[in-house]
Amino acid sequence: MLEDQEWTSTFLQRKKKLMIECYNTATDFLFKHGILLYDMNAGLFIWVDLRHLLVSKSSVRNSDYDTLRVMAVDSQRHQQIELKISDICMKNGVMIAPGHVYRAEEYGWFRITFTVGREALDEGLKRLLKSIEEIEAVSDGWKWT
Template sequence: MGRVRVGRVTFDPERIVMAGGATGANEQIIFCLADHGDAFLVPSPYYPAFDRDLGWRTGVEIVPVHCDSSTKFRITRAALEEAYEKARQSNINIKGLLITNPSNPLGISLDRDTLKSLVNFINEKNIHLVCDEIYAATLFCSPKFISIAEVIQEMDCDRDLIHIVYSLSKDMGLPGLRVGIVYSYNDAVVSCGRKMSSFGLVSSQTQFLLASMLSDDEFVEKFLAECSKRLVKRYHVFTKRHEQVGISCLKGNAGLFFWMDLRHLLQQQTFEAEMKLWRTIVNDVKLNVSPGSSFHCQEPGWFRVCFANIDDGTVDIALKRIEAFVPQSKVANTATKKN
């Protein structure tokens, strides 16, 4: 964690609580902070499995903070206040705000001003802030990643309210080893998390292997640099060829995916039309993309595209299929609207 944020922030090993991947870490921190029936604000669009991870066993609810394309899906203070007040009016007890930085599915990292705004918000409301930073080193272009750990060094805030979730599944490509952590500035949370960690232990063998690997500074540095190099190359291949057929995407800088805008291919601006388009893409075009509604996006027509887990030959086939499909879809839409 310190290597990713080199020169800007240091971490205390005594504040780390291990867990079975980021999934286990997110559930663990929710168990520590909230009771059954409490709720967390989560900016949308958000990772669909949060509904499972944060709520299935804890009984905690998710209250979406709706972000839209007019602000390039950035989290605004107005959206936070609106979601918070609506929850309070419905007698929902908000215990905290959970964010992903960089974002899945948007593929963007949060800027310093936004992070400071979030810290001010949770400080004023006296609620917790959980930052899922599992894509912290999976960056491929500017702006650089800014951790919440860096931001709170510059602010006067209650650090007992700040918690970080991290894992090695994305940055080091090790999802199957199930290594996640909660890093909390709150002593009571660290103590509680340690007691709960018996239900999601990381094996001694796994810890020994990772300690050896992560101690090799030269390897880790080269690995992260090579990943970034390959990601930016693949990202530009996808987005440039999408632009050539009239498909725009949210400008991204992180993650293994990008946020694709197909609103102009919808027959109507509805989620029913989005699902119809998605089924066509999956069943007829034979491309596996995810509809925005599955991420609780409030605007139909957005899709997440994962671009990092396929070889170059498959990439070329996928792009040729989308290039053939888009003109046909535009013609069909024009004909439907005329009728």
């Protein structure tokens, strides 16, 4: 197959087109729902910014998120909260990877893969939104009690 240059070229063009479509679908959905992200220019995943789930609702308005630095005093607690967030998403049937696994500089960043079939992507994004809404309902309580 790979020796067939015409087939390989067509295959790569099709895959590139599908990846761009899936990336646009995912980022459009995230923007529409107010979920911040780091705009990517290559790769198979998107960094999603869920830092607001790790700080109290009252301080999120004034926070520059310095307390979420990996070397911050509460880093162990923030790592545990990232794992709770991942667990809630998994319970809802969607897997997101906590940033600390990939050595993110701050807690609250998560990797989501967008290079899946269109139906799986649409369903995964719906499940992610459901998970975030569920987490927002309980997150202030799990951090401060």
